[in-house]
Amino acid sequence: MAYSPAIGGYMYKVGDQFQITIEKMANRGKGLGRINDQVVFVPYSAPQDVLMVKATKVSKNFIDAEIVEIVKGSELRVKPACVYFSECGGCHFQHLAYSTQVTIKDQLVKETLSRALGPIDEKVFLSPIASPLEWNYRNRIQVHIENNQVGFNKRNSNTIVPIENCKIAEPALNKALTELKNTDAVKNAEKIELLIDKNLQVHQRDLNSQGQPVMFSQVNRFANQLLVDSVVEKVVRFQPKAKVYDFYSGDGNFLAAISKKLPKNEIVGIELNPGLVRLGRKEIAEQKLNANYVQSSVENYLETVSLNATDTVLLDPPRTGCDPKAMFVLGSSARKKVVYISCEPTTLARDLRLLKETAVKWGLSLRLETVQTLDMFPQTEHVETVVEFSIDKIDTHTTTH
Known part of the structure; x- marks a missing residue:
């Protein structure tokens, strides 16, 4: 040195x-x-x-x-519940009490957004929502197989850590994991996904031979209901008179629930993945909901339509965030209600900063109304954040509160 x-x-x-x-x-x-x-x-x-x-x-x-x-050691430390913790790369926070995890994640979101947007009024931040379950909440896991050993990868490595059970997986998945080890799949597959569908049936999928699954679902069905309730409440409270656009709508996690609450409104889901669109359309038809799907990327769709200021916009992008083209379009005119659901604070902050900068160029300002974290992923670094905002004339409000 x-x-x-x-x-x-x-x-x-x-x-x-x-x-x-x-x-x-x-x-x-x-x-x-x-x-x-x-x-x-x-x-x-x-x-x-x-x-x-x-x-x-x-x-x-x-x-x-x-x-x-x-x-x-810090007084915040607790004994990890899992014998594989720190060796397996799946969990990051088992050495911290769950209430501490929730507080830390909430604070990290506040810091990340403040760095991107500048000072934010504390009143904007709502109390964080914890997961109903700290353990055994995951309804989907992907295991790796090598030399008849089944397990998860080490952190930042392709080396497999053999496991007997996963502390954050639902009991039915751990049962399926035990059964998997006694099947021919261990001899023939390299990566298998075990998942529980909405009917609580367990499925097994060879990701190497069958490819990535068409369906996507939130891994924590217990916390997901709280997330859906939170988003729907924000939309319904606004009492939109015009359309509701659900961008990156997936298979309709929010779209169906909103349509039930607003049966007279036109609800439009925009999703690029054809498999998810098929699932979403099937759900809409079965429940006879007043909603429809458009198969398109968000940025391409926004080039073909003209949104009204009174239209409600939902954004629920993947971890990589929204396409910059979509942010340019949405930030260039007034919006009365936008709800952004994010599973990655850094891309959320990036997108909001781009929206803010775009709005200013058009004589507008980004007004944050509420920010709330919801812990969909106990024992891990990940967190869900719901941001409610509008885009107004620049002399109406400050840019961040």
Whole structure:
């Protein structure tokens, strides 16, 4: 280790060990500490941990490190419930009490949005919603198979960790996992998905021979109902008189529920995946709902229609966020009600910043009305966020509150 005036501090290399104190949690489920003013990220750490760590990646701006020794553990630490924790890459927060996890995720969303948009009125942030279940909530898992061993990948690795059961999977999936090990699938497959459908039936799918599944469902059906209720309440409270557009509508997680509450409104779902469109249309037909699907990318669809300011817009994109073209269109004119449902705070912040910048160019402003996190993924770094906002004339409100 040597001092480098060029980068204003000490230079470290992979393998170097040093002691740090974790200041807070950062994105990707890692704790943040510092050594000689250089930021260090450490997985499986907790705020106020004093740790001896080893550098695993060194760059100009930060160091990734792993725990060598817990010199003094944080009072926030609890004993992980799973014997595979920190070896299997599926969970990130089992060493923290669940209430602490919810608070940390909520704070990370606040910090991420504030960095992107500037100061936000605290009144905008609603209390976070916890999952009804901390354990055994997942209705879908993907297991890897190699040399007759079945398990999950290690964190940032393709190495398999053999498992007997998963603490966050529903009991029916763990039963199916046990049965799977006694079938020929272990000899022939490399990656298998086990999932529970809406009728609570367990299905098995060979992802190598059959490809990725057509269907997509939220992995936590217990928390998903809370999410749907929250989104529907925001739409119905607005009492829209015009259309409701459900962009990235999937198989209709929100569309069907909104249509039931607003039977006289025209509800339009826009989804690119043809398999999900088929499932959504089938659901609409079976329930005789006043809604319809358009198979299209969101950005292409927005080029063909002219949305009214009174139309309600729902955005529920994948983890990668919305296409920039869609943000340019939506940010270029007034919107009375937009609800953005996100499973990735960083892409949510990016998209809202682009909306804000686009709105300003058109003499408009982005007004955040409510922001609320909902923990769909206990024991992991992931969190769902629902943001309710409008786009108004620039002299009506400030840009973020």
